Amino acid sequence: MDVDHDSLVAFAKSWGLFYLIALAAGVLVYVFWPSNRKRFDRAKKSILDKDDRPGE
Amino acid sequence: MLSGLTVSERQLSLVVLGLLAVCGLAMIGAGRNDDALGTHGFIVLGVSLGLTFLVISRYFDPEPSQERLSEYYDDPTRAGIILAMVWAVIGMFVGVWVAALLAWPDLTFDAAWASFGRLRPVHTNGVIFGFGGNALIATSLHVLQRTSRARLPDQFSPWFVLIGYNLFCIIAASGYLMGLTQSKEYAEPEWYADIWLVIVWVVYFLIYIRTLQRRKEPHIYVANWYYMAFILVVAVLHIVNNLALPVSLGHAKSYSVFSGVQDAMVQWWYGHNAVAFFLTAGFLGMLYYYLPKRAERPIFSYRLSIISFWGITFMYMWAGSHHLHYTALPQWVQTLGMTFSVVLLVPSWASAGNALATLNGAWHRVRDDATLRFMMVAAVFYGISTFEGSFMAIRAVNSLSHYTDWTVGHVHAGALGWVAMITFGSFYALVPWMWKQGRMYSPKLVEVHFWFALAGTVIYVFAMWNSGIIQGLMWRTYNDSGTLAYSFIDSLVAMHPYYIARTVGGLFFLIGAVVGAYNIAMTIRMARAAKVREEAGTDVPLPRPVATAMQAGE
Structure with a gap:
């Protein structure tokens, strides 16, 4: 298959844009999804736990 | 062990x-x-x-x-810290040497192995892969276990990774001294070393996956995301950029399967992402764990850390072509790289700001604790050098900065100010923890190291900024008849004082690293002495306290 320069440019300029927007939307939804708040809060604080042993 | x-x-x-x-x-x-x-x-x-x-x-x-x-299984982490410090001293020493070579070219002593072209990759690979790589392996294994509350899956594979990786570094550095190179920046090792690194790297990634599978925490802490991005993306970059055919199976030399501008694009897609994923993502993993831990405050915004993670991961991928402005590379690819580099400022500053906002309210600790100050300065330099990088990627700015010492200054603002500072800060937090001591052997020496490191970085970066901009301006100044006003040798003469200044800056930084290595070695000795005392019971005289203040009569 022969891909010429112009079609590669067109592909990069269209799909490249769409997938990055989709990705950004996906990340924002994940980050602000209400039920994720609890796990993020736990992750944020649990590293400060002084216990230095693996969990049971 | x-x-x-x-x-x-x-x-x-x-x-x-x-x-x-x-x-x-x-x-x-x-x-x-x-x-x-x-x-x-x-x-x-x-x-x-x-x-x-x-x-x-x-x-x-x-x-x-x-x-x-x-x-937890920490033996490989301890060994990794020691190896990182050994490489730091070697790599930075060679760095000072090559800096001196630029000011006093006779320092090659007429030996082929001591020529600038052979020593420079020993310096770059020694500090990036030897020091940085070992620090990343050591801290990643520590952070991985703590944040997943799970022990490493076995005792063999971490040693395979650590020793195998250092074998790769030795093969690489010794090859350069023999004049062996692929001539690809940061990817100089030849084909057989590259194949070996792939094997080591796959085992490294598997350690990560296997430990995360057994994690006791519901959520994978963000530091691990950064470490994993580092491992995974470096594997992809390394494999693609090193696709090469050896002259024969009995010959060390190989040739890239790419040619011309494609080769250049692949190399700088690799080269810039090596900066992004080796020198940034992994060290951000360090920042997101050791900074909150040392400050005893949770990260300012956990959500922001996730957003900046995905921003950095997906945008850095496209920035590499800014290394090839004004070349045969198609204009739109150059523009693409430039645009992504500018947008990258957003996730980069999100991380730097997140780190500094975490410290907000703990500034008295930053003032008193040199370890935390190392991390704070690292975050500041991360902010400075990412801003500078975005700025320099703009095509018009690049026309002045490219091929000049400004680039070298920018790289060192990142490498000394950000990468090395966050590593030293993390090590000073980690070493007492790993060797079960209340503190480092000498907190005073941590302070000494901090000021040497900071002074060295500032001297170095300012020397290179000055020299780079003078160089760039001299190369583009025309006289009335429309020809260049200065010859190349004129610009070299103008550089000489700055090359001396940068050698001094580098020397300061090296002295700091030697002090750090000594301090870590003495902390380990302190731990050994404590262990001997423990085993021998209490029937021994108390050792002289390692007080930093002089006592009466001393």
């Missing part, structure tokens, strides 16, 4: 070392007519035989008890 391996792991080590020795012999055989390959064969053979004897000498030691499973 070897007695921590189970008997079956000791057997596995012997099998692997045997295979490695066979590889060494094959390289010696295949490299009969090729100096470098043969020499590397001897190095591989020597390392594998030496380690084999070490394993055999410990082979009949009792197996580690089952109690080990209720503790």
